[in-house]
Amino acid sequence: MTIDLPSGTRPAGVDAAVEAARRVIDALVRSGDMTDADMASVTGRLNAVADDLEATAPPLRDRLVDMWRGDGMTRHDPVTGSENPIAPPVAYGAVDSSTIEGTVTLGLPYQGPPSSVHGGVSALLLDHTLGVANGWAGESGVTAELTLRYHHLTPLFEPLTVTARQTSVDGRKIRTTGEIAAGGRTCVSAEGLFIAKHPPRPR
Numbered sequence: 001m002t003i004d005l006p007s008g009t010r011p012a013g014v015d016a017a018v019e020a021a022r023r024v025i026d027a028l029v030r031s032g033d034m035t036d037a038d039m040a041s042v043t044g045r046l047n048a049v050a051d052d053l054e055a056t057a058p059p060l061r062d063r064l065v066d067m068w069r070g071d072g073m074t075r076h077d078p079v080t081g082s083e084n085p086i087a088p089p090v091a092y093g094a095v096d097s098s099t100i101e102g103t104v105t106l107g108l109p110y111q112g113p114p115s116s117v118h119g120g121v122s123a124l125l126l127d128h129t130l131g132v133a134n135g136w137a138g139e140s141g142v143t144a145e146l147t148l149r150y151h152h153l154t155p156l157f158e159p160l161t162v163t164a165r166q167t168s169v170d171g172r173k174i175r176t177t178g179e180i181a182a183g184g185r186t187c188v189s190a191e192g193l194f195i196a197k198h199p200p201r202p203r
């Protein structure tokens with residue numbers, strides 16, 4: 001049984017817009033040139049949305065400060081971030097005091113080999129999940145080394161389980177392992193060395 005971690009997801013406002021942007025990204029990759037959609041019109045409408053957002057966005061510095069307000073899970077990161085359209089997103093639960101687990105189903109934007117997840121995307125998911133497991137376990141840091149083994153192709157369009165656990169803390173050296181599994185089979189396993197270092201938050 002897993003315990004849900006607070007995700008900070010807000011169903012309205014930017015989170016809803018980000019959900020819509022994810023739909024757009026998926027639909028564009030799905031369409032390619034095999035569509036009757038008027039791509040000149042689509043381009044114009046998407047640029048109009050970007051023009052609106054850019055015209056009203058806060059100064060970058062203010063937004064950076066805002067992003068790092070609060071503790072724990074971030075809302076902007078590229079794996080779980082409810083404010084980030086490139087995040088799939090993964091949702092985590094705690095398994096025990098040093099282990100977390102997330103589930104996600106990835107679609108065409110994340111494709112590497114045919115119908116399979118890109119290896120770099122798997123690396124992103126594992127780096128982040130190992131990092132969050134460290135935060136959950138109480139000793140966190142930056143990634144110094146990340147060793148991956150790709151055992152089997154990781155399928156698109158199927159639920160994936162991403163798991164990570166902190167295995168040891170030795171001074172500033174934090175060791176963490178993890179895996180991505182599909183249907184109970186490990187597709188990718190990871191070993192990470194993290195070094196306790198905490199870059200200052202923008203303020």
Ligand SMILES: CCCCC/C=C\C/C=C\C/C=C\C/C=C\CCCC(=O)SCCNC(=O)CCNC(=O)[C@H](O)C(C)(C)COP(=O)(O)OP(=O)(O)OC[C@H]1O[C@@H](n2cnc3c(N)ncnc32)[C@H](O)[C@@H]1OP(=O)(O)O
Nearest residue numbers: 005072073074127128131132135136142143144145195197
């Ligand atoms: C309320 C409920 C909330 C629930 C959730 C809970 C928590 C969630 C919390 C947070 C979640 C949010 C986000 C976290 C998720 C993901 C994190 C993403 C991770 C990243 O995306 S992070 C970016 C990529 N990462 C870098 O950008 C690092 C760049 N790099 C450096 O910043 C330095 O390079 C550094 C710091 C690595 C070392 O520099 P340094 O000067 O501080 O330390 P130094 O060199 O002295 O090394 C000290 C000892 O580590 C050994 N050592 C060092 N490096 C090694 C290596 N590669 N291999 C083997 N050993 C190594 C030395 O050999 C020495 O060992 P010894 O002491 O034995 O001699």
